[in-house]
Amino acid sequence: MxxxxxxxxxxxxxxxxxxxxxxxxxxxxxxxxxxxxxxxxxxxxxxxxxxxxxxxxxxxxxxxxxxxxxxxxxxxxxxxxxxxxxxxxxxxxxxxxxxxxxxxxxxxxxxxxxxxxxxxxxxxxxSADVADHAVGLLLQVLRRVSAADRFVRRGLWPSAVAREAAGAAAGEYYPLGTKLGGKRVGVVGLGNIGSLIAKRLVALGCLVSYTSRRARGDAEVPYKYYPSVRDLAADADVLVVACALTKDTRRCVDRAVMDALGAGGVIVNISRGGNVDQAELVDALREGRIAGAGLDVFESEPNVPPELCDMDNVVMTTHAGAFTxxxxxxxxxxxxxxxxxxxxxxxxxxxxxxxxxxxxxxxxx
Amino acid sequence: MxxxxxxxxxxxxxxxxxxxxxxxxxxxxxxxxxxxxxxxxxxxxxxxxxxxxxxxxxxxxxxxxxxxxxxxxxxxxxxxxxxxxxxxxxxxxxxxxxxxxxxxxxxxxxxxxxxxxxxxxxxxxxSADVADHAVGLLLQVLRRVSAADRFVRRGLWPSAVAREAAGAAAGEYYPLGTKLGGKRVGVVGLGNIGSLIAKRLVALGCLVSYTSRRARGDAEVPYKYYPSVRDLAADADVLVVACALTKDTRRCVDRAVMDALGAGGVIVNISRGGNVDQAELVDALREGRIAGAGLDVFESEPNVPPELCDMDNVVMTTHAGAFTxxxxxxxxxxxxxxxxxxxxxxxxxxxxxxxxxxxxxxxxx
Missing domain, CATH: 3.40.50.720 (NAD(P)-binding Rossmann-like Domain)
Structure with missing residues (x-):
């Protein structure tokens, strides 16, 4: 035809x-x-x-x-x-x-x-669906939900308990999660989607700050503004990337930003893969220089770095944030x-x- | 020793x-x-x-x-x-x-x-961690996050796109999710945890109702009260089970409740496995009489019904809601x-x- x-x-x-x-x-x-x-x-x-x-x-x-x-x-x-x-x-x-x-x-x-x-x-x-997806990815990474789901599906839960009952050495059979409440979350890009993410995370007890093309007045938004992604990352536990992909934002989350975020930090990207330096992200995750990532988007979709597929501190979806x-x-x-x-x-x-x-x-x- | x-x-x-x-x-x-x-x-x-x-x-x-x-x-x-x-x-x-x-x-x-x-x-x-976990499980089930994560890790995303590029028949390569906003969520048990779940879901745009040992006054909580779990389920898209396990609540989510919830319905349980009739839940999921489930707890932990391990509309965690x-x-x-x-x-x-x-x-x- x-x-x-x-x-x-x-x-x-x-x-x-x-x-x-x-x-x-x-x-x-x-x-x-x-x-x-x-x-x-x-x-x-x-x-x-x-x-x-x-x-x-x-x-x-x-x-x-x-x-x-x-x-x-x-x-x-x-x-x-x-x-x-x-x-x-x-x-x-x-x-x-x-x-x-x-x-x-x-x-x-x-x-x-x-x-x-x-x-x-x-x-x-x-916007609301993408914002919900960002929150869901963050909760999943912090609370290790996808990893736990795989652990259960592989039948590892009973065997861990059985090992304990058989007198195996004491040890955490499943790693603890991290609390969402109280986390400092930096939102990169406070447009329609970023604003809805911020609103949701405040309701969930997070301390939200942001960077964006321009600072909003205090009357407009109650979040602290940072002039650069790096400054934002330095004062945050979590970065949520929600900006449009433009020549100015391409790879705006680079190695320096990841290092500023630090070893306890989590990156969530629901915008475009090109906003994050993906090779650096893989390295930072592998080397423990950041703690985890929730990724709905990738630099070269549908290709995903194979290294990420073995990491329990990463959650990946198929550029599905908008699709309900x-x-x-x-x-x-x-x-x-x-x-x-x-x-x-x-x-x-x-x-x-x-x-x-x-x-x-x-x-x- | x-x-x-x-x-x-x-x-x-x-x-x-x-x-x-x-x-x-x-x-x-x-x-x-x-x-x-x-x-x-x-x-x-x-x-x-x-x-x-x-x-x-x-x-x-x-x-x-x-x-x-x-x-x-x-x-x-x-x-x-x-x-x-x-x-x-x-x-x-x-x-x-x-x-x-x-x-x-x-x-x-x-x-x-x-x-x-x-x-x-x-x-x-x-309470806050369990409430967050309930919200996370619900988002995961509605937005199919764990299933998408498995899809990506198995390398199925590129092959789906490759099949399309090779001229395969048109078809959805990955199922759509369901929007959280606007969903009618019934909370079973409005104690410390249930109240925090309700508060979070209202902030996420859900319409919250509840059943509990007693109806609260309108001044105390703004949610509609139902006298029974079944009545609650009949007017809900989602049930979140957050009650203590007592002789009165054991298997309070039974077949009649699942049928009242209906084929589009989702059940999240972060309380105790005994509050849900697990055999009936497995049947309802298998027969498509409910749409999905997010389960942190099971009747006979650490044992999980093996049928659930093959279902993409189910998310399971290891009684981890409280553990951060x-x-x-x-x-x-x-x-x-x-x-x-x-x-x-x-x-x-x-x-x-x-x-x-x-x-x-x-x-x-």
Missing amino acids: TAGDVVAAGAKPATTVFLIIRRMEASLYAALAGLRQRYHVLDFFASTDSLPAFLSSAAAAVASGAASPPRAAVVGGAGPARVDAAFLDAFPSVRCVISLAAGVDFIDLDECARRGVVVANSGRVY NESMVDVGDLTVANLEAFFAGKPVHTPVQLPQAVKKAVVVP | TAGDVVAAGAKPATTVFLIIRRMEASLYAALAGLRQRYHVLDFFASTDSLPAFLSSAAAAVASGAASPPRAAVVGGAGPARVDAAFLDAFPSVRCVISLAAGVDFIDLDECARRGVVVANSGRVY NESMVDVGDLTVANLEAFFAGKPVHTPVQLPQAVKKAVVVP
């Missing part, structure tokens, strides 16, 4: 939009049914082509008149597409790009700004609402500020 | 107390160093005898004058000792029993009351403070109400 076939199969006298999400994301695809009801969809999920072949086929369909020129692109956050100059050159009719993720690191915002292409992201749709049944429904609704707004000539509901706009108003979040 | 040797090795002209904790609990033992500095300790942890042999040896040491009659017993919550009529008959000099656990189901409270033996437990020392480095320090301090109070003729700091007292004041918590 080619992109042209996909269009022909669902042909309606309607606006054409791209939908480029990974073929494994069936739940997300199901949640986007409203899109397919309303528009001609150039549908990568439903095609069997490679992405380059799919895009060539789509271009041919447009050139032949089998599809009208696509006016928007709805693109998943976790690859495969990059919305860059080449894509925008190939489909100059695309005037609106909607990221199904909070992050837009796969969209060349400079190119979009230069061409006047509107960019929207998923706004706050995922409930958030899928919400992102489907938001995507349709954003497209409807754009095609009605109105502002999208969850716009991404483009570079020029940021430069004009650098003190506004 | 016998109990007599242990006493002789640390002989001081001081009060004698029993210390009976499991030999595997090295961290707890370390935290109780203050005990060994202040008293003659009849020390099961440090002996190599079986418990019956240890107790016989202790009785002989007392009879021979090698040890003064023990005046108190400090006993771990997770076996091996039962403080029952036989124990109290063998050591009638014991006038104070201190549980190192919140629970006292291994102490015969009727016998203690009849003999005027003071009983203390661990008070609120563990921090709580160990706290329980060591509290135990010394309770013994000092008792030997000074003052009330203990964390008394357990004995049966007569409960009958006199049944409406007081």
Whole structure:
């Protein structure tokens, strides 16, 4: 099946939009049914082509008149597409790009700004779920829950008790956890997600501080501000990385930050793998220079450093922070609402500020 | 080494107390160093005898004058000792029993009351850690964290993506989680721990209700009260079991409660395994009549139903809810403070109400 076939199969006298999400994301695809009801969809999920072949086929369909020129692109956050100059050159009719993720690191915002292409992201749709996941990962690392679960599943609990009953030397059969309450948690990036993480951790008895592009006033947030990640780490037991991945934040958690955090420190990353120097993280964990890590994201997903797979003080998930049944429904609704707004000539509901706009108003979040 | 040797090795002209904790609990033992500095300790942890042999040896040491009659017993919550009529008959000099656990189901409270033996437990020392653990287990089950961690460690993430890249049929490579926010959570037992669980879950956006021995007034707690576990379950998405194990609560979460909770429901148990009908829980999970479970406790620890070890919707830990480095320090301090109070003729700091007292004041918590 080619992109042209996909269009022909669902042909309606309607606006054409791209939908480029990974073929494994069936739940997300199901949640986007409203899109397919309303528009001609150039549908990568439903095609069997490679992405380059799919895009060539789509271009041919447009050139032949089998599809009208696509006016928007709805693109998943976790690859495969990059919305860059080449894509925008190939489909100059695309005037609106909607990221199904909070992050837009796969969209060349400079190119979009230069061409006047509107960019929207998923706004706050995922924020609570990602914040919950950050808290869950932290609790798991501190309380050793995944490690305990493996210990139980391997049948090691009865044998540890049996060894004791048989008079084995005294010893801790299972390591103690660490209390969450009272921990000093530094949040890197106090955006939508970081703010919700901070709020949750305060309710759980943590002492929250943060670093962010700018210090908030005391009236705005009650947390102590640090001007750098390193300063934040030096006064923290835990770092939770919640910032967007940009050229300024790439590997902002580096060896110096890990050393400032120290041997008792825990790092949780629910943002993007690129925000943490992963090779240094592996070394720091292996050498006991930090105490543990909860990682939902990695530098080169789906690849995970094999060293981490043998560590009981590490918990790993599959970039799953945002993905719940409930958030899928919400992102489907938001995507349709954003497209409807754009095609009605109105502002999208969850716009991404483009570079020029940021430069004009650098003190506004 | 016998109990007599242990006493002789640390002989001081001081009060004698029993210390009976499991030999595997090295961290707890370390935290109780203050005990060994202040008293003659009849020390099961440090002996190599079986418990019956240890107790016989202790009785002989007392009879021979090698040890003064023990005046108190400090006993771990997770076996091996039962403080029952036989124990109290063998050591009638014991006038104070201190549980190192919140629970006292291994102490015969009727016998203690009849003999005027003071009983203390661990008070609120563990409450925050157990409440955190309950929240952690719930997040794990809803967000499938342990299952995802196993998926990553087994190297299944890259192969799932590779299958997609090779043109495999579309499909979800990893199941979606479920959002915590907005869930109706029923707390079974609104004591110290249940109250802290409720507070945490409200902060995480859940709608909390409860059942307990008595309904609290609206001014006391803002949660809706249900008169039975079954009624609570019928209006809940999640049940968190946080009640003491008594003859009234044993298997209070039974098949009828599970069916009332329903196929989307999750059960978290951080109290005692005996509060849940474990065979029915296994059946309900296997048959999809409930959606998942987070279990820190089991009916016959350390034995775990083998069926649970193959279920990705179950998270299990080793009765670890109370055990953190921090709580160990706290329980060591509290135990010394309770013994000092008792030997000074003052009330203990964390008394357990004995049966007569409960009958006199049944409406007081």
